[in-house]
Amino acid sequence: MKRNLLLTPGPTQIPPRICAALGKPIIHHRTPEFQSNIKEAIEGLQYVFQTKNDVYMLASSGTGAMEAAVANLVGPGDKALTVQGGKFGERWTELCKAYQAEAEVISIEWGTAVKAEQIKKALEENKDVKAVFVTLNETSTGVVTDIKAIAEVVQKTDAVLVVDAISGLGVVDLKMDDWGVDIVVSGSQKGFMLPPGLSFIAVNEKAYKLVETCNNPRYYFDLRKAKKAFQKSDTAFTPAIGIIIALNEALKMFKEDGLENLFKHYERLAQGTRAAAKALKLELLASEDCQSNALTSIKMPESVDGVKLVKLMRDTYGITIAGGQADLKGKIIRIAHMGCVDEYDILAGISCLEKVLKELGYDFPIGAGVAAAQKIFNQ
Amino acid sequence: MKRNLLLTPGPTQIPPRICAALGKPIIHHRTPEFQSNIKEAIEGLQYVFQTKNDVYMLASSGTGAMEAAVANLVGPGDKALTVQGGKFGERWTELCKAYQAEAEVISIEWGTAVKAEQIKKALEENKDVKAVFVTLNETSTGVVTDIKAIAEVVQKTDAVLVVDAISGLGVVDLKMDDWGVDIVVSGSQKGFMLPPGLSFIAVNEKAYKLVETCNNPRYYFDLRKAKKAFQKSDTAFTPAIGIIIALNEALKMFKEDGLENLFKHYERLAQGTRAAAKALKLELLASEDCQSNALTSIKMPESVDGVKLVKLMRDTYGITIAGGQADLKGKIIRIAHMGCVDEYDILAGISCLEKVLKELGYDFPIGAGVAAAQKIFNQ
Numbered sequence: 215m216k217r218n219l220l221l222t223p224g225p226t227q228i229p230p231r232i233c234a235a236l237g238k239p240i241i242h243h244r245t246p247e248f249q250s251n252i253k254e255a256i257e258g259l260q261y262v263f264q265t266k267n268d269v270y271m272l273a274s275s276g277t278g279a280m281e282a283a284v285a286n287l288v289g290p291g292d293k294a295l296t297v298q299g300g301k302f303g304e305r306w307t308e309l310c311k312a313y314q315a316e317a318e319v320i321s322i323e324w325g326t327a328v329k330a331e332q333i334k335k336a337l338e339e340n341k342d343v344k345a346v347f348v349t350l351n352e353t354s355t356g357v358v359t360d361i362k363a364i365a366e367v368v369q370k371t372d373a374v375l376v377v378d379a380i381s382g383l384g385v386v387d388l389k390m391d392d393w394g395v396d397i398v399v400s401g402s403q404k405g406f407m408l409p410p411g412l413s414f415i416a417v418n419e420k421a422y423k424l425v426e427t428c429n430n431p432r433y434y435f436d437l438r439k440a441k442k443a444f445q446k447s448d449t450a451f452t453p454a455i456g457i458i459i460a461l462n463e464a465l466k467m468f469k470e471d472g473l474e475n476l477f478k479h480y481e482r483l484a485q486g487t488r489a490a491a492k493a494l495k496l497e498l499l500a501s502e503d504c505q506s507n508a509l510t511s512i513k514m515p516e517s518v519d520g521v522k523l524v525k526l527m528r529d530t531y532g533i534t535i536a537g538g539q540a541d542l543k544g545k546i547i548r549i550a551h552m553g554c555v556d557e558y559d560i561l562a563g564i565s566c567l568e569k570v571l572k573e574l575g576y577d578f579p580i581g582a583g584v585a586a587a588q589k590i591f592n593q
Numbered sequence: 594m595k596r597n598l599l600l601t602p603g604p605t606q607i608p609p610r611i612c613a614a615l616g617k618p619i620i621h622h623r624t625p626e627f628q629s630n631i632k633e634a635i636e637g638l639q640y641v642f643q644t645k646n647d648v649y650m651l652a653s654s655g656t657g658a659m660e661a662a663v664a665n666l667v668g669p670g671d672k673a674l675t676v677q678g679g680k681f682g683e684r685w686t687e688l689c690k691a692y693q694a695e696a697e698v699i700s701i702e703w704g705t706a707v708k709a710e711q712i713k714k715a716l717e718e719n720k721d722v723k724a725v726f727v728t729l730n731e732t733s734t735g736v737v738t739d740i741k742a743i744a745e746v747v748q749k750t751d752a753v754l755v756v757d758a759i760s761g762l763g764v765v766d767l768k769m770d771d772w773g774v775d776i777v778v779s780g781s782q783k784g785f786m787l788p789p790g791l792s793f794i795a796v797n798e799k800a801y802k803l804v805e806t807c808n809n810p811r812y813y814f815d816l817r818k819a820k821k822a823f824q825k826s827d828t829a830f831t832p833a834i835g836i837i838i839a840l841n842e843a844l845k846m847f848k849e850d851g852l853e854n855l856f857k858h859y860e861r862l863a864q865g866t867r868a869a870a871k872a873l874k875l876e877l878l879a880s881e882d883c884q885s886n887a888l889t890s891i892k893m894p895e896s897v898d899g900v901k902l903v904k905l906m907r908d909t910y911g912i913t914i915a916g917g918q919a920d921l922k923g924k925i926i927r928i929a930h931m932g933c934v935d936e937y938d939i940l941a942g943i944s945c946l947e948k949v950l951k952e953l954g955y956d957f958p959i960g961a962g963v964a965a966a967q968k969i970f971n972q
Contacts, residue, residue, distance in 0.1 A: 452655065
């Protein structure tokens with residue numbers, strides 16, 4: 215009778231109607247039926263990406279779409295600007311290095327966000343930067359970046375702005391066209407409430423010009439092939455048929471709720487979780503000016519081993535949250551709000567967190583976290 | 594009430610028990626539960642690949658695993674040997690060129706198979722070939738290649754042998770270890786009866802030595818990262834969780850039936866289909882010495898447009914077969930036997946083929962194809 219509740223920043227829970235879509239018999243992808251599935255998906259993705267640009271679907275996890283961005287933009291002799299304030303920012307640097315581009319790195323403390331002025335300064339000092347790679351929602355720290363301000367800066371230069379929105383899209387606001395972001399990358403298993411294995415990359419004209427002149431070796435992630443297929447409502451290689459059909463169910467849910475309402479929903483869940491942490495006298499990792507609504511990262515008291523806590527919650531009580539990564543291992547826990555999560559899921563998570571904190575000897579008044587969250591949820 | 598029968602060489606039909614597995618709630622991939630799923634999958638894959646080597650799982654369609662093979666083996670200045678006798682053989686050449694390797698191409702007529710002697714001669718004339726890329730089952734022509742004989746030749750050289758077994762594995766025999774194949778690539782949506790989006794690459798020691806010295810830019814498809822993760826029963830990047838869980842259901846089915854029995858099953862289906870074609874006075878595309886048991890490609894009479902025939906069968910009667918690709922468009926049809934297909938499916942396909950051939954004005958005694966196939970199936 216143990217529940218299996220995922221409060222993890224990917225994969226996120228899959229709602230029953232999407233599970234049902236995933237369990238349907240397969241159809242062939244070179245048919246008018248599937249072509250209309252692709253058209254529907256693209257139209258819905260453009261709604262969520264808030265763009266009129268092409269959105270390409272790749273059969274890969276999110277890192278594949280990140281590689282597509284790098285492999286099609288910067289190569290040997292090119293300069294890229296990256297920001298390292300967490301594991302996924304570091305991935306941009308690693309990818310640039312894999313493609314032998316020179317990565318100019320802005321290093322910031324984990325738990326803080328890069329400022330638009332830092333990007334501006336770096337671009338002034340490195341006029342030859344071809345692409346700036348940033349992260350909307352840094353999943354490893356629970357930090358959200360002010361993409362709008364950064365886009366304002368980058369737009370005035372020749373560089374293109376690439377945003378990893380894998381764990382942020384559909385959860386926190388990102389207006390690709392209005393803000394002037396050149397490439398946005400995302401994946402299926404976060405806000406989209408799908409299994410991993412499908413990724414997305416939206417590309418505007420400014421970025422596509424760079425794609426056309428890039429000489430890197432590439433094939434599966436070649437965006438020129440993706441564009442050619444896109445124009446025929448097709449994919450360059452065999453698509454992730456099952457997940458795309460389920461994606462259309464997810465996109466229907468996005469439209470039923472409305473993007474703006476979803477952003478407000480996740481904001482409320484995050485506010486409740488932050489209030490609960492405070493009531494439990496636990497500190498947040500992310501600074502106050504950049505706390506993400508996609509997930510909340512909470513520092514563990516000295517006396518509590520975060521690894522043990524996550525294991526106990528999962529193995530004994532069936533509620534899965536995430537621990538810290540790299541240097542933060544054991545030191546933080548991460549409770550995600552993204553995807554198919556409501557306030558009662560969050561209350562279950564906080565209640566279970568209280569139970570296990572108590573078991574591990576941490577002292578606080580039982581119920582304080584849940585009460586604080588409930589207060590927010592009932593405002 | 595129209596049936597939706599797929600007799601296509603990928604995606605193939607998904608059996609109900611695998612559909613059910615695909616519709617299950619998702620689990621997190623960094624858990625002991627999923628780790629045991631990975632272990633089970635690897636063990637089962639090794640059974641199907643007939644190998645003790647590492648088998649890496651990538652979240653991509655089959656072409657991604659093909660790119661992994663090329664990107665990790667040959668780069669600028671390296672020489673590769675490829676065989677072009679169909680669309681998928683050509684893909685090896687394209688991939689080698691994308692990675693700026695020099696591709697020595699053996700061109701053969703579509704519908705024929707490369708001979709081991711041709712490979713031998715080419716290797717003698719090009720002593721510096723690092724890798725030989727061949728195709729087990731050429732899906733575009735219905736030709737099966739004698740991998741055993743080719744492996745015997747390549748084994749005696751420093752070159753590694755890479756086999757695209759995407760549409761052949763689990764359908765026709767391929768003894769990776771016994772025959773001495775160095776890399777085998779496969780995908781989920783053919784013999785494995787799964788949706789596309791998961792691919793496999795098995796690598797032996799001889800090949801891995803080349804992987805380690807290869808300087809190509811790569812990240813998502815970097816087999817060094819795949820190996821490192823494999824050793825911890827993990828994947829380098831977020832895996833295709835849903836398809837992997839369903840894969841274990843497919844692997845159970847493989848073991849229940851037994852590989853040898855499956856090969857015999859597909860042989861019988863192919864024999865029946867070939868007999869039907871003959872009874873309908875239709876020629877096969879593949880030469881007699883290399884007809885694959887994975888699919889049968891049948892030439893259309895001059896008077897019949899293959900594109901129209903495939904459309905009619907699918908849109909009017911709900912039975913999907915494949916047409917010809919590239920120069921063969923409209924000139925052949927392809928009836929697949931791979932995956933979850935039995936003799937009654939084949940009979941339905943042939944019966945529908947007869948109906949539509951008649952509608953398109955081709956003259957033959959109705960029932961001749963079905964009777965010929967039935968005769969084989971009842972032997």
